[in-house]
Amino acid sequence: MIKSLVDHDISLATLWVFDLKNQKEWNITTDNARVWQLDLISEANKSIQ
16 A cells, blocks of 8 residues: 555645553554564655655
């Protein structure tokens, strides 16, 4: 999906991380299982600069 956004020059939105205690299954941090999402966003940002 990110490749499609980049390929079509669609502006990317900011990803906000609110580390709420009652929402641990949805947060994205540098030290949890969803860190790959930050990596993809970082690579996409580099490719459109």
